[in-house]
Amino acid sequence: MYVAVKGGERAIDNAHAWLAEERRGDTDVAELSVAQIREQMALAVNRVMAEGSLYDPDLAALAIKQSRGDLIEAIFLIRAYRTTLPRFGGSNPIETEDMQCDRRVSATFKDAPGGQVLGPTFDYTHRLLDFKLAADGEAPQAPSATAPTEPTPHIMSFLDRENLIQTEKTSETTPDDLTRKPLELPASRALRLQSLARADEGFILGMAYSTQRGYARNHAFVAELRIGAVAVEMDIPELGFAIDIGEITVTECETVNQFQGSKTEPPQFTRGYGLVFGMTERKAISMALVDRALRWKELGEDNLGAPAQDEEFVLYHSDNIQATGFLEHIKLPHYVDFQSELELIRKLRREAQDAMSQEAAQ
Amino acid sequence: MSDYNFAYLDEQTKRMIRRAILKGLAIPGYQVPFASREMPMPYGWGTGGVQVSAAILTPDDTFKAIDQGADDTTNAVSIRRFFQKTAGVAVTEATKEASVIQTRHRIPEQDLRDDQILVYQVPIPEPLRFLEPSEVETRKMHSLEEYGLMHVKLYEDISQHGDIATAYAYPVKVEGRYVMDPSPIPKFDNPKLEMAGIQLFGAGREQRIYAIPPYTQVVSLDFDDYPFQPTKADHACDLCGAEDSYLDELIVDDAGGRMFMCSDTDYCTSRRKNGHVGAQGVPFKEDAA
Numbered sequence: 001m002y003v004a005v006k007g008g009e010r011a012i013d014n015a016h017a018w019l020a021e022e023r024r025g026d027t028d029v030a031e032l033s034v035a036q037i038r039e040q041m042a043l044a045v046n047r048v049m050a051e052g053s054l055y056d057p058d059l060a061a062l063a064i065k066q067s068r069g070d071l072i073e074a075i076f077l078i079r080a081y082r083t084t085l086p087r088f089g090g091s092n093p094i095e096t097e098d099m100q101c102d103r104r105v106s107a108t109f110k111d112a113p114g115g116q117v118l119g120p121t122f123d124y125t126h127r128l129l130d131f132k133l134a135a136d137g138e139a140p141q142a143p144s145a146t147a148p149t150e151p152t153p154h155i156m157s158f159l160d161r162e163n164l165i166q167t168e169k170t171s172e173t174t175p176d177d178l179t180r181k182p183l184e185l186p187a188s189r190a191l192r193l194q195s196l197a198r199a200d201e202g203f204i205l206g207m208a209y210s211t212q213r214g215y216a217r218n219h220a221f222v223a224e225l226r227i228g229a230v231a232v233e234m235d236i237p238e239l240g241f242a243i244d245i246g247e248i249t250v251t252e253c254e255t256v257n258q259f260q261g262s263k264t265e266p267p268q269f270t271r272g273y274g275l276v277f278g279m280t281e282r283k284a285i286s287m288a289l290v291d292r293a294l295r296w297k298e299l300g301e302d303n304l305g306a307p308a309q310d311e312e313f314v315l316y317h318s319d320n321i322q323a324t325g326f327l328e329h330i331k332l333p334h335y336v337d338f339q340s341e342l343e344l345i346r347k348l349r350r351e352a353q354d355a356m357s358q359e360a361a362q
Numbered sequence: 363m364s365d366y367n368f369a370y371l372d373e374q375t376k377r378m379i380r381r382a383i384l385k386g387l388a389i390p391g392y393q394v395p396f397a398s399r400e401m402p403m404p405y406g407w408g409t410g411g412v413q414v415s416a417a418i419l420t421p422d423d424t425f426k427a428i429d430q431g432a433d434d435t436t437n438a439v440s441i442r443r444f445f446q447k448t449a450g451v452a453v454t455e456a457t458k459e460a461s462v463i464q465t466r467h468r469i470p471e472q473d474l475r476d477d478q479i480l481v482y483q484v485p486i487p488e489p490l491r492f493l494e495p496s497e498v499e500t501r502k503m504h505s506l507e508e509y510g511l512m513h514v515k516l517y518e519d520i521s522q523h524g525d526i527a528t529a530y531a532y533p534v535k536v537e538g539r540y541v542m543d544p545s546p547i548p549k550f551d552n553p554k555l556e557m558a559g560i561q562l563f564g565a566g567r568e569q570r571i572y573a574i575p576p577y578t579q580v581v582s583l584d585f586d587d588y589p590f591q592p593t594k595a596d597h598a599c600d601l602c603g604a605e606d607s608y609l610d611e612l613i614v615d616d617a618g619g620r621m622f623m624c625s626d627t628d629y630c631t632s633r634r635k636n637g638h639v640g641a642q643g644v645p646f647k648e649d650a651a
Contacts, residue, residue, distance in 0.1 A: 182395035325405030340529035340548040
């Protein structure tokens, strides 16, 4: 006698109750506040905002708390929330030229107008565990200076003046929105950049690294990396002019890459571009390298068959929310399909064994 | 959930999805690209089906969700609850009472009527995907009706295994034109693809919707000398005794003892309510089920 297993509903409720308890952890330890995460886990918050495609540090911090620190899960929460938001309109393009730079470095010129500003970077720290942090530390105080008032022009603009760098075609058309239209290939560069900006940091890092190691090598110099706040402006039709609606921090990376040239055109440097929400330097540099690798056709280069050159491969596999969902769905029941495979393999084996025993008998 | 619109999606999004559905119905078996949204459940867990259901549900509908044929599998429970919460629609486990049925991996045993809609969750909508990984190429192949590669694959199966080695997601040709993936249903279910109800297929992650209108010709690919054969375990259901239903195989003891039961839980329960008892079953009692 057999009574079929049931109880999916109760199992789900109990699992979620257990999850909530585990998320809180030991109640003798003080609970993390969303503000603490926002202030002290800022780079995690930045990653969640970047890959979640929503600039809201408080919501990102909440998502990190809710997801127990699983950043892909947090990004998922933000994406699912983002799709439900109504759209009032589009902002004007941000002017990174006018950025209040917290950090601005160039690897191609020792000095340039605006100077080199290291900013709050892990670079040149020795990666030694700081056990003082394990005890309750005091709030560290850094020396301060007044922010320079002179503009910080893009390093690329200096190369541009000499015609050493390829000029980008300008276009007044509004690019398609990846989140509102299905991706169709070949994709425009604007669409590729949209996709890369929200792509998984690890995936893009791996892709960029592969170009450095010879899979479609396009040796990149970081002409400029800048991080800081920019104003977001929006045209208000009723007013007839643009007003500031807020300020966001972004990381921008411009690379100078190998030249192209032809019989009629003298050689020129080419560019890669990365722009990501928040302080997300590794992602922005990776994005610039992958952007450059994907431009092979437009720049008249050979298709070397490298993964980073394959737009379909990169764009279809870089979204961690799509990837993680599909990967993890294989833990859902598949017993109907497996049953049909079982029947098939039993049948094939039976036929093969019959054939073998017939051969042996002859 | 008053913060969200009826059935979660906003009306503009539903409109976009409905347009894709109508286009799909107008070109049976053709994969219509649509701007799939991020849903509050993961991609690969039925987001395509959920978006299609959300776009077609009305407050008067009665909704049923099954996974592997069963109403009480965890993901079916989760999807049913989602629409209970966001649309407040009536839900049921009875196939005949449902107006919209969302399914993963099965077609209900009971024939559907022309006032019922079956919504499939689709993982990989492209039947040619595992022969040609590039979407650019496969779309070209569909537009040129270039399906030779698929027949070569089936032929190679026969030369290597003596049989077509596809047991689920068995490719079909719809109304003599498009080769279509019926989603990972066992090939046992393929003959049921010609039905009175509307069949809608949603692939969220892959951003595709396709459809089979009622009474449309759906032919499982085969060869004259190797005709298509729907198969099931060669047993009767141990709970209700049905010999015509698709069966799940269960391991019931440490010695590897097996038993078989209907994958369609509603079908099995209805039969047991009507007094059918299988070899290891017990007469139906309300609380025991």
